[in-house]
Amino acid sequence: MEKYTKHFFNNIRKKLEEWEAAASIPHEEVYRFIHSMAGSASVLGLHNIGESARKLMDHHNEEDERMWTITEVKEELFDIIQYCYHYEEESIEVFPGKQGRDGEEPVVLLIDDDTTFLMYMKDELEKIGWYVVPIANPEKAIMSYYDVRPDCAIIDIHMDGTSGFEVLDFFKKKLKQPFIPTVMVSVENSKEVRMKSYQMGADDFIAKPFDLDEFTVRVKRQMERKKQMEELVLIDELTLVYNRKYLSQAYAQVQSDWARRGDSYCVAVLDLDHFKGVNDRYGHLMGDRVLKGFASHLKSETRIQDTVFRFGGEEFVILFPHTSIKEACSFVDDIRKRFSQVIFQANPDFSCTFSAGVAEIADPTKPFDTWLKLADNALYEAKGSGRNLVRIDRKAMEHIPHKITKIAIVDDDPIIRTVMKDIVSKLPSEEHIQYDIQTFKDGASFIASDWHKGNPCLVILDGVMPKMDGLEVLEQIRSRTDSDRYKVLMLTSRKSERDISRSLQLGADDYMTKPFKLLELEARLGQMLKRMR
Known part of the structure; x- marks a missing residue:
């Protein structure tokens, strides 16, 4: 029976491919195809398909003379x-202990030119719920550090072309970022290698081969240490948001991102209205409760990529990456409206409001104080206009176009293309980002297209295709001078370890093995798109 079921699915694929090449499809042909499915599916035990086909037959008259487009056919047959x-998804092996992804799992950057080690570690660490970004090319690792912003970086010392110590040196010195723990791994366990690792700033050294359970505990401990350090050094003790010490570090990240992408960034300065009156009337303990409540409200109402700081007293700052000034103003105004409805319990109960000023960071090569002053001026305008208002820096541009992110689905299977396009079209996006989605039935047509040029592009790339396979496409993408615009998710077979290894060597950003759970695909795409913002 399995042989006939596969034949049934192959017939559907062939018919979809045939229709994709046609300008239009006669209704009689579509009806005949649905009729055939209704009969064959039930015989093969595919009752859901058979039932759906019979319902479609009831909705259509065989004698109709209309012509269908391929888009209309796919919409009609989508179920x-x-x-x-x-x-096919039901045949996927579910690994014991493997956890679902929600986009908030710890992110581990794994750098090693041994692709067998990368594949094994990625598989094992993702079973416990971590998101692992495998990097086989040390040079690519340096740029990936900016995009990934990991909770921990694991670096092999001995790699072809580049020493792991060079990568560590870049992380520790050039990025000026001491709050991402680094763990060095190596088959060489000499005293000299261990000492050099620690002298250069590594947080741990683990010799290969290692016990996986011990390795996991030690890496987890480093990530917990990172969290504790942030809380102790960079977190305001009262409100538990970042303090002003972290502003210079956060602005350095803005400068780095802007140099590579040129996106819009904004800063907002928020100040509680009449806060002295709260302290005078209700006491400083109640004032502290208001400050903590305000900070908690800001954290819950802002997006994951936004950063909230307590600047001092009752004044707070928010950095909005990849955001136009109109969008930032709208975000802050929505926060203002909702905060005014928060009730603080006292005798009598009361509520608070805040005023805010927003400015665009038009040129991050200038000091941060430049933009802070513009936002502060707008704040004083809001205060002078009656408080409980949000004002924009008057020098701001009135309109900045939305950012376009292109998503290419390159797969020779029409069923995969159809299902994936539906998934991608339903992915959540930020207000200032628009997704432009295109499908390609082979690698050659994708490479020949001008559609994906000029914008950031996420490529969902099948490994095995006619004319030009996925590895050839990936190699051409990575040979481009603007290859950093592309993020590539490779789709491979479970039995193609060699292809996975080669794709990592060529610079794929992630991979998944077919068939895969659609929810897992959604989570992976969400992580990759988040890295493109």
């Missing part, structure tokens, strides 16, 4: 196409 995918 059936999805059932076809889910039938």
Whole structure:
């Protein structure tokens, strides 16, 4: 029976491919195809498909003379196409202990030119719920550090072309970022190597081969240490948001991102209205409760990429990356409206408001104080206009176009293309980002297209295709002078370890093995798109 079921699905694929090449499809042909599925599916035990096909037959008259486009056909048959995918999805092996992803799991950057080690460690560490970014090219690792912003970096010392010590030196010195723990691993366990690792700033050294359970505990301990250090050094003790010490570090990240991407960044200065009156009337303990409540409100109402700081007293600062000034103003105004509805329990109960000024960081090569002063001026304008208001720096541009992120689905399977396009179209995006989605039935047509040029592009790339396979496409992408615009998710077979290894060597940003759970695909795409913002 399995042989005939595969033949049934292959027939659906062939028909979709045939229709994709046609300008239009006669209704009689579409109806005949649905009729055929209704009969065959039930015989093969594919009752969901058979039932869907029979319902479609009831909705259509065989004698109609209309012509269909391929888009209309796919919309009409989408439930059936999805059932076809889910039938194959049911055969996926579920690894014991593997956890689902919610986008908030710890992120580990794993740097090693041994792709077998990368594949094994990625598989094992993702079973416990970590998100692992495997990097086989040490030079790519340096740029990935900016994009990934990991909770821990694991670096092999001996790699072809580049020493792990060079990568460590870059992380520790050039990035001026001491709050990402680094763990060095090596088959060489000499005293000299261990001492050099620690002297250069590594937080731990683990000799290969190692016990995986011990390795996991030690890496987890480093990530917990990172969290504790942030809380002790950079977190305001009362409000538990970042303090002003972290502003210079955060602005350095803005400068780095802006130099590579040129996106819009904004800063907002917020000040509680009449806060002295709260302290005078209700006492300083109540004042502290208001400050903690305000900070908690800001953290819950801002996005994951935004950063909240307590600048001093009752004044707070928010950095908005990849955000136009109109969007930043709208975000702050929404926060203002909701905060005014928060009730603080006292005798009598009361509420608070705040005023805010917003400015665009138009040129991050200038000192941060430049933009802080503009936002502060706008804040004073809000105060002078009656408080409980948000004002924009008057020099700000009135409009900045939305950022376009292109998403290419390159796969020779029409069922996969259809299902993936539906998933991608439903992915959440920020207000200032628009997704432009295109599908390609082979690698050659993608490479020949001008559509993906000029904008950031996420490429979902099948490894095995006619004319030009995924590895050839990946190699061409990485040979481009603007290859950093592309993020590539490779789709491979479970039995193609050699292809996975080669894709990592060529610079794939992540990979998944077919067939895969659609929820897992959603989570991976969400992580990769977050790194592109």
